[in-house]
Amino acid sequence: MDQTADRPPSNLFYQSRARRPLLDRAEGVYLWDVDGNRYLDGSSGAMVSNIGHSNPRVLAAMRDQMDKATFGYRLHFENAPAETLARRVAGLMPDGLDRVFFVSGGSEAVESGLKFARQWAVATGQESRWKVISRYPSYHGSTLGALAVTGMALMTAPFSPMLREMPRIPAPTCYLDRDPLSMDERGLRYAEMLRQEILRQGPETVLGFIMEPVGGASTGALVAPDSYYARIREICDEFGILLIYDEVMSGAGRTGKFLAAEHWGIRPDIVVVSKGFAAGYAPLGAMIAGRALVEPVLDHGGFIHGYTYAGNPLACAAGLAVLDEILERDLMGNAARIGDHLKAELTGLMARYPFIGDVRGKGLLLAFELVSDRETMAPLPVGDNAYIRLVEHAYERGLIIYSRRTRGGREGDHFLVCPPMIATEDHVDEIMDKLTASLDALSDELGLPKGNG
Numbered sequence: 001m002d003q004t005a006d007r008p009p010s011n012l013f014y015q016s017r018a019r020r021p022l023l024d025r026a027e028g029v030y031l032w033d034v035d036g037n038r039y040l041d042g043s044s045g046a047m048v049s050n051i052g053h054s055n056p057r058v059l060a061a062m063r064d065q066m067d068k069a070t071f072g073y074r075l076h077f078e079n080a081p082a083e084t085l086a087r088r089v090a091g092l093m094p095d096g097l098d099r100v101f102f103v104s105g106g107s108e109a110v111e112s113g114l115k116f117a118r119q120w121a122v123a124t125g126q127e128s129r130w131k132v133i134s135r136y137p138s139y140h141g142s143t144l145g146a147l148a149v150t151g152m153a154l155m156t157a158p159f160s161p162m163l164r165e166m167p168r169i170p171a172p173t174c175y176l177d178r179d180p181l182s183m184d185e186r187g188l189r190y191a192e193m194l195r196q197e198i199l200r201q202g203p204e205t206v207l208g209f210i211m212e213p214v215g216g217a218s219t220g221a222l223v224a225p226d227s228y229y230a231r232i233r234e235i236c237d238e239f240g241i242l243l244i245y246d247e248v249m250s251g252a253g254r255t256g257k258f259l260a261a262e263h264w265g266i267r268p269d270i271v272v273v274s275k276g277f278a279a280g281y282a283p284l285g286a287m288i289a290g291r292a293l294v295e296p297v298l299d300h301g302g303f304i305h306g307y308t309y310a311g312n313p314l315a316c317a318a319g320l321a322v323l324d325e326i327l328e329r330d331l332m333g334n335a336a337r338i339g340d341h342l343k344a345e346l347t348g349l350m351a352r353y354p355f356i357g358d359v360r361g362k363g364l365l366l367a368f369e370l371v372s373d374r375e376t377m378a379p380l381p382v383g384d385n386a387y388i389r390l391v392e393h394a395y396e397r398g399l400i401i402y403s404r405r406t407r408g409g410r411e412g413d414h415f416l417v418c419p420p421m422i423a424t425e426d427h428v429d430e431i432m433d434k435l436t437a438s439l440d441a442l443s444d445e446l447g448l449p450k451g452n453g
Helices: 056-066 080-092 106-123 144-148 153-162 183-201 226-239 260-264 291-299 313-328 331-352 386-396 425-446
Strands: 023-027 030-033 038-041 099-103 131-136 168-170 206-211 242-246 270-273 285-289 356-362 365-370 402-407 411-417
Touching (some): 038 425, 056 313, 080 099, 080 285, 099 106, 099 291, 106 144, 106 206, 106 242, 106 270, 106 285, 131 183, 144 153, 168 183, 183 206, 183 226, 226 242, 226 260, 313 331, 331 356, 331 425, 365 386, 386 402, 386 411
Parallel strands (some): 131 168, 131 206, 206 242, 242 270
Antiparallel strands (some): 030 038, 099 285, 270 285, 356 365, 365 411, 402 411
């Protein structure tokens, strides 16, 4: 039955005309519509609801702050939640990243990082540096500046006359490679592509390199070989360019560490976070850098950039309570443990479904990719729209997962399975039951093969 048939036309518009059931309430890992149907939030929304829904501690902290002040403009007042959150976040960063600039979302965080990097170059007499190299595919946000470093033609093409597009190198999609190299050798080969591109562009013109340490929507939780991360850092140091880690999706504990950078012991020059940083309770993100970069910018007249809601006391109060939940309940440890269990269960599906070509990710940032041939990793036919159909089959069964097309957004169907960091083994069992039924339905619909696993 179409739950939207009796609802009046909406005055809202987003990406399409598609309608969804009307949300009634949410608690923990579940959401309910007004008809009482329950959905397991298997993607944490858009990888946002890291600590689950309707957390009493966070709601209480927000109510307390609402009784005091909901807004105080940063040029008129400092506020305690913003000051405390900045101090605590600095304490969780790699050594030396101790200056925090608050924003309201991931696109704003990336935009801030790009503009800050450029102003640092100007302030330090390096005006010739303006190019920020990124990867293809990649996604870094929807503002024009963030789109300029986004490697996804479907997202950027309509706006190309308005953009100054930046250079790109291939993302380290080693799982697709069919060569005699080891994974570490492949990782080094992809890293060397950065060095080659810097030389091609002219090192004196290159400002930075931006990357997601664990991929998001564009690459489906892509993790490079370990060798890649250290070599990228070495290349940036060799040419004096800034290494920018986009941890909008991978940060705030989702991979089992507060920053995914910690898995490889990397110290980026700039980090951007959002999404799970306030876990959906308030719009909040941050750009974090070190004083060695910040002080020259401030000495040169200040950071020529800002947002009305930067450091909003209500958002920062929510962020503080979210951080308390993550740390005091060891949700990062849970993300690592439950993530390992979920990843093993997803990998086990490959025996039953030959069209699952890869399972990847860290912690509770996980994905699997569908293919037509596991040996060649050829994608499913574009016209099958498997990335849409599987999501719909899961939704009908009360499971929410998140999908995109991996290979530049044009083909290759991947699905992010990223429940909140409070998920238990019982929740994993429920996810797997619903996902298996959904994969069976997709297999029947598209005539895909099934094995005996």
